[in-house]
Amino acid sequence: MRGTRGSGPTGPVGPGGPGGGGVNLLALRSHNAALVLDLLRAAGDEGISRLELAERTGLTPQAVSKITARLREDGLAAEAGRRASTGGKPRTVLRLVPEAGHAVGVHLDRDEVRAVLVDLRGTVVGERRAALDLGAGAEAVLGAVREAVAGVPAAGPGGDGNASRPGPALLGVGVALPGPLDHGRGVLHRVTGFPEWDGFPLREALAERLGVPVVVDKDTNAAALGLAAGGQGGSFAYLHLGTGLGAGLVIGGRVHRGARTGAGEFGHQVIQLDGPPCTCGNRGCVEALCLGAVERGDLREAARVLGAGAANLVGLLDIDVVLLGGRTVAAAPETFTDGVGAVLEAWARRTGQDAVPVRVAAGGGGAVAGGAAELVLGPVFGRGGG
Amino acid sequence: MRGTRGSGPTGPVGPGGPGGGGVNLLALRSHNAALVLDLLRAAGDEGISRLELAERTGLTPQAVSKITARLREDGLAAEAGRRASTGGKPRTVLRLVPEAGHAVGVHLDRDEVRAVLVDLRGTVVGERRAALDLGAGAEAVLGAVREAVAGVPAAGPGGDGNASRPGPALLGVGVALPGPLDHGRGVLHRVTGFPEWDGFPLREALAERLGVPVVVDKDTNAAALGLAAGGQGGSFAYLHLGTGLGAGLVIGGRVHRGARTGAGEFGHQVIQLDGPPCTCGNRGCVEALCLGAVERGDLREAARVLGAGAANLVGLLDIDVVLLGGRTVAAAPETFTDGVGAVLEAWARRTGQDAVPVRVAAGGGGAVAGGAAELVLGPVFGRGGG
DNA sequence: TGCACTTTGGCAACAGCGTTGCGAAAGTGG
DNA sequence: CCACTTTCGCAACGCTGTTGCCAAAGTGCA
Numbered sequence: 001m002r003g004t005r006g007s008g009p010t011g012p013v014g015p016g017g018p019g020g021g022g023v024n025l026l027a028l029r030s031h032n033a034a035l036v037l038d039l040l041r042a043a044g045d046e047g048i049s050r051l052e053l054a055e056r057t058g059l060t061p062q063a064v065s066k067i068t069a070r071l072r073e074d075g076l077a078a079e080a081g082r083r084a085s086t087g088g089k090p091r092t093v094l095r096l097v098p099e100a101g102h103a104v105g106v107h108l109d110r111d112e113v114r115a116v117l118v119d120l121r122g123t124v125v126g127e128r129r130a131a132l133d134l135g136a137g138a139e140a141v142l143g144a145v146r147e148a149v150a151g152v153p154a155a156g157p158g159g160d161g162n163a164s165r166p167g168p169a170l171l172g173v174g175v176a177l178p179g180p181l182d183h184g185r186g187v188l189h190r191v192t193g194f195p196e197w198d199g200f201p202l203r204e205a206l207a208e209r210l211g212v213p214v215v216v217d218k219d220t221n222a223a224a225l226g227l228a229a230g231g232q233g234g235s236f237a238y239l240h241l242g243t244g245l246g247a248g249l250v251i252g253g254r255v256h257r258g259a260r261t262g263a264g265e266f267g268h269q270v271i272q273l274d275g276p277p278c279t280c281g282n283r284g285c286v287e288a289l290c291l292g293a294v295e296r297g298d299l300r301e302a303a304r305v306l307g308a309g310a311a312n313l314v315g316l317l318d319i320d321v322v323l324l325g326g327r328t329v330a331a332a333p334e335t336f337t338d339g340v341g342a343v344l345e346a347w348a349r350r351t352g353q354d355a356v357p358v359r360v361a362a363g364g365g366g367a368v369a370g371g372a373a374e375l376v377l378g379p380v381f382g383r384g385g386g
Numbered sequence: 387m388r389g390t391r392g393s394g395p396t397g398p399v400g401p402g403g404p405g406g407g408g409v410n411l412l413a414l415r416s417h418n419a420a421l422v423l424d425l426l427r428a429a430g431d432e433g434i435s436r437l438e439l440a441e442r443t444g445l446t447p448q449a450v451s452k453i454t455a456r457l458r459e460d461g462l463a464a465e466a467g468r469r470a471s472t473g474g475k476p477r478t479v480l481r482l483v484p485e486a487g488h489a490v491g492v493h494l495d496r497d498e499v500r501a502v503l504v505d506l507r508g509t510v511v512g513e514r515r516a517a518l519d520l521g522a523g524a525e526a527v528l529g530a531v532r533e534a535v536a537g538v539p540a541a542g543p544g545g546d547g548n549a550s551r552p553g554p555a556l557l558g559v560g561v562a563l564p565g566p567l568d569h570g571r572g573v574l575h576r577v578t579g580f581p582e583w584d585g586f587p588l589r590e591a592l593a594e595r596l597g598v599p600v601v602v603d604k605d606t607n608a609a610a611l612g613l614a615a616g617g618q619g620g621s622f623a624y625l626h627l628g629t630g631l632g633a634g635l636v637i638g639g640r641v642h643r644g645a646r647t648g649a650g651e652f653g654h655q656v657i658q659l660d661g662p663p664c665t666c667g668n669r670g671c672v673e674a675l676c677l678g679a680v681e682r683g684d685l686r687e688a689a690r691v692l693g694a695g696a697a698n699l700v701g702l703l704d705i706d707v708v709l710l711g712g713r714t715v716a717a718a719p720e721t722f723t724d725g726v727g728a729v730l731e732a733w734a735r736r737t738g739q740d741a742v743p744v745r746v747a748a749g750g751g752g753a754v755a756g757g758a759a760e761l762v763l764g765p766v767f768g769r770g771g772g
Numbered sequence: 773t774g775c776a777c778t779t780t781g782g783c784a785a786c787a788g789c790g791t792t793g794c795g796a797a798a799g800t801g802g
Numbered sequence: 803c804c805a806c807t808t809t810c811g812c813a814a815c816g817c818t819g820t821t822g823c824c825a826a827a828g829t830g831c832a
Contacts, residue, residue, distance in 0.1 A: 021421045021768075022443030025789055025819055028414050032790090035407045050810075057408030063790050065810065082798095088808025089798045180737070190738065198738075235645055247702070256637070258704025259621055260739065265701035270694050272659045273675075281736045289659075308656050315651035316633070316699065318644025350667045351566070352576065352584075353646065382407075411790055411818055418819090436781070449819050451781060468827095474779025475827045 032059065034382030036067050040077055040096040041121055041381060042231060047080045049091035068094055076100045076120070096121055101171050101380070104149050105373025107219065108141070108177040110134050110193070110243070115148035116366065118373040120380070122229055124366065126153040134177075135194050138205070146209050149173055172213035174375030175206065176222035176368050178244065183261035186216045215375040217257075219368045220264055224248025225255050225378060226371025227323060227361055234320040237313055238361055239266060241306065241336075242326035245287040251317070254383060271308050299332050303339020310340050311347045314356050325361040333360045418445065420768030422453050426463055426482040427507055427767060428617060433466045435477035454480055462486045462506075482507055487557050487766070490535050491759025493605065494527070494563040496520050496579070496629070501534040502752065504759040506766070508615055510752065512539040520563075521580050524591070532595050535559055558599035560761030561592065562608035562754050564630065569647035572602045601761040605754045606650055610634025611641050611764060612757025613709060613747055620706040623699055624747055625652060627692065627722075628712035631673040637703070640769060657694050685718050689725020696726050697733045700742050709747040719746045 023031075035057055039048060050068060054061040071077035072094075080095040098119035107114040111133065117126035128151050132144050179191035186203020207214040217225075224238040228250045238248040247266030249256040257263050267287035268280050275284025276292065286309040293302035310322050322340065329336045341358040348355035363370060378384060409417075421443055425434060436454060440447040457463035458480075466481040484505035493500040497519065503512035514537050518530050565577035572589020593600040603611075610624040614636045624634040633652030635642040643649050653673035654666050661670025662678065672695040679688035696708050708726065715722045727744040734741035749756060764770055 022445040023409070023414050023417055024445060024449070025414075025787090028409050028411075028818090029789070031409055051808090059408040059410060060791060061810075062792080063410070066790080069811090085799050086808075087800055088806080089810075091809065249702075251637070251642070256703070259706045260704055262737075262739070263702065263704035265704075268701060269698040270657055271670075273657055273661075273691070273694060275659075282733070284657075305659070308659060312655040312698065313702065315654060316635075316649065316702070317642070318646055318649035318651075320645045347668070351648075353648070411816090414789090414818070437779090446820060447781075448821080452819080455782095471828045472779075473777080473829055475781075477780065 031382060032057070032063075033067055033071065034380065036064065036071065037076065037096065038381040038383070040071075040094060041229075043095065044121070045095070047093035047095040049083060049093055051091060053094075074100075098123060101169060101377075103171045103373040103376040104152060104173045105222070105369045105371065105375070106145055106148060106173060106175045107222075107369035107372055108132070108134065108145065108175055109219075109368075110178065113144050113148050114366070114369045115145075115152045116369045116373060117152040117154055118370060118377070120377065122226075122370065122374060122377065124370060127366070127369075128152045134191065135196070137196075138200060142205055142209060145175070145206060149210060170212055171380070172215065172376040173206065173210055174222065174372035175202065175214060175216045176219045176372035176375070177202075177216070178219050178246075180262050180265075181216060181218060183215075183217050183221070183257055186214070188216075189262075213376070217372070217375055218246070218248070218264065220246040220248035221255050221257065222248070222371035222375060223325060223361070223363070223367045224250050224371070225374045225383070226363060226367055228253055228255070229371075229374045229378065229381070229383065230362065232321075232323070235317070236319050236321045236323055237266075237310070237317070238323045238325060239306065239310060240326040241290065241324065241328040245290055245306075247313070249317070249319075251319075266309060266313065269309050269312065271305070271312070294328055299335045300339055302328075303336045304343060306336065307340035307343025310358075311343050314344060315347070319356065322356060322358045323361040324358065325363075325367060329360065330364065336360075417768060418443070418449075419453055419457065420766065422450065422457065423462065423482065424767040424769070426457075426480060427615075429481065430507070431481070433479035433481040435469060435479055437477060439480075460486075484509060487555060487763075488540075489557045489759040489762035490538060490559045491608070491755045491757065491761070492531055492534060492559060492561045493608075493755035493758055494518070494520065494531065494561055495605075495754075496564065499530050499534050500752070500755045501531075501538045502755045502759060503538040503540055504756060504763070506763065508612075508756065508760060508763065510756060513752070513755075514538045520577065521582070523582075524586060528591055528595060531561070531592060535596060556598055557766070558601065558762040559592065559596055560608065560758035561588065561600060561602045562605045562758035562761070563588075563602070564605050564632075566648050566651075567602060567604060569601075569603050569607070569643055572600070574602075575648075599762070603758070603761055604632070604634070604650065606632040606634035607641050607643065608634075608757035608761060609711060609747070609749070609753045610636050610757070611760045611769070612749060612753055614639055614641070615757075615760045615764065615767070615769065616748065618707070618709070621703070622705050622707045622709055623652075623696070623703070624709045624711060625692065625696060626712040627676065627710065627714040631676055631692075633699070635703070635705075637705075652695060652699065655695050655698065657691065657698070680714055685721045686725055688714075689722045690729060692722065693726035693729030696744070697729050700730060701733070705742065708742060708744045710744065711747040711749075711753060715746065716750065722746075 036053055039053055039056055050064050051061055054064045068077055076097055077094050078097050080093050082090040082092050098121040101120045103118055105116050113132040114129045116124045118124050128148050180189040188197045188200045188202050191197045203214045203216045220240050235251045240246050245267030247264045249264055268285045270284045271286050272284035276288055277283050278285040278288035289305045290302045324336055337358045345355040422439055425439055425442055436450050437447055440450045454463055462483055463480050464483050466479050468476040468478050484507040487506045489504055491502050499518040500515045502510045504510050514534050566575040574583045574586045574588050577583045589600045589602045606626045621637045626632050631653035633650045635650055654671045656670045657672050658670035662674055663669050664671035664674035675691045676688045710722055723744045731741040
């Protein structure tokens, strides 16, 4: 690596920073480099040529050449063959070097901890799962996380699954868990059902024990970020229906966390004034109605209720697509996509527009852990703030 | 003005553009210049010093000096006295030159057209109102708009209110009107109650007749943009309760319009499943419930219903403040702020956070027209895209 | 009144950014 | 074998914000 890159002082960079808004040359350089890296990652195994990068970024080919030369010097990019000629010199294909960096994503759930080791491209190269009681106290949980992170098997050359940690630096650890928290400061608010975690500085505690940068976020935000990094472009909402009902919002490729990083409270949206009581103390929340229907075994009604909430969200934010996930959805995916889709189609018919599509989110049970790793990888590819 | 500035080719600049994301030096310069201009405008009569600009932008004082020198050369900024010394050379105060540019904002309502002429700072320097029938056909309406724009009295040196148009260039005309439309292409969808406007290319038609750039947007978005430009920082929602119920969303200082620029459909959010029918064809919309209560004279219930919708929005987006406006709110402001505030406070108590404040939006009846002008002024101050 | 000190802000030199002009490299097609 | 097309790097360039230095313009103390 070159000296000027890496963990150097980034200074007052990017919007939302302390100063806010001012862009200097250092910020410009890292912004464009991150943009190119992001396109390289999106290109995957197929790779992408310099001229194509220039078209997509709006930069001149020569600028792209300089940027990619730096990335190659740093070991983050490499040439990978060439395309067929179209009448002249064939384009050289560039690709990301996934092994140049790694991150660990931890999904801290109520009864399980799941850690994955991913490379720069986001591919899972190692996984470890262990049972956990989130109510067993801070020390026990922190120890379990440390054990999970330290014990993630790294895919060695032989692929035996138990090789040593790969050489390149571990960029950091991303942790996702249920319930509201302060993403900026890394402090938990109230993990639903576990009031003893209220106010616990999880990021600080973990960073100290692990010795690497730590980022924490809500599970739904992590999953949404993982989907965005996995190629889901534009703006979308990820609705997670499991033991609770929450949402992760991605607007213009960035996770929307809101002023106090508490955005995405989808489940306690009221869709039936003075309706049945909810665990939150209010009445008529989507979560109460939807989970109530699930308990009664009426999945069609659950899907209709979920669709009503989704339609409210779509109308308010005008997003591109709605993605569904979580155990309850996984148990009957078509019932939910059809039911939610029907409500959105009815809404679209009334306004005369095309209906917003509804799909089951890719990734399945590992989506949150993979997305948690993306909390660390995101800034590398210019997906830092929200 | 210098040759390099002005209407030169901006190239592939800014996010959301054709190429997307890539930042070259020209884009960097205009970004930083716009940032400084925005701070100058926010400083108002009081002005702001170079060092303060440097602190706020994160740029070095020397960079700010160069930028402000260019702005002064272009006539957009000027020195305006100096502050008290704090032990050394006193800071020179800079301020925006409001007369360096003007814009016209047009509020096209169902029964009235209202045009205002504003200076760079957004101060209204001329106004004209006329009765209008939005259903009288395209030719009649376009003619009325042209007449209103041409006839806005410009505040001359004597302030007689009937002087000629000021010398500096008219930057453009912003038009705000009710109902959904395509902000990007400037095409109307369906102005509520006037189906004959469906698909009408308003921006193109007006730009041709007026000979200046034209921007069109929903009335709620214009009002929200005006509030943001008027100093309301951060993220907020402007809820407009008049003949209908709509919202303008500002997230991080920028108007959020969504993928198809249709965001802000607040009124047809369902808060009572299978409730009373709404004009949109659905059941249980906030608009139907809220306006129904208003018709019955039950303003407290109207405020409670509006509060339920606002709480859903706040939970989903985690905004800083809720601002209320529109004729119905103006008739009983405290009833609505108290009623909505009570619902938000109850919500905050349950989650253990501070309640999001509710206020009546500043500007009153002229907010939309002033905000429409801001559609044109916005890009000058770096508030272009959404 | 004079001097030391603090703070502001411009001038000049500088490193680094993307841009432009040009030519070498590496193919295709006749 | 040659003309042609296309890709891509080198060198020079203009412009950006940055750094080092110094004049300007105040305050405070002797």
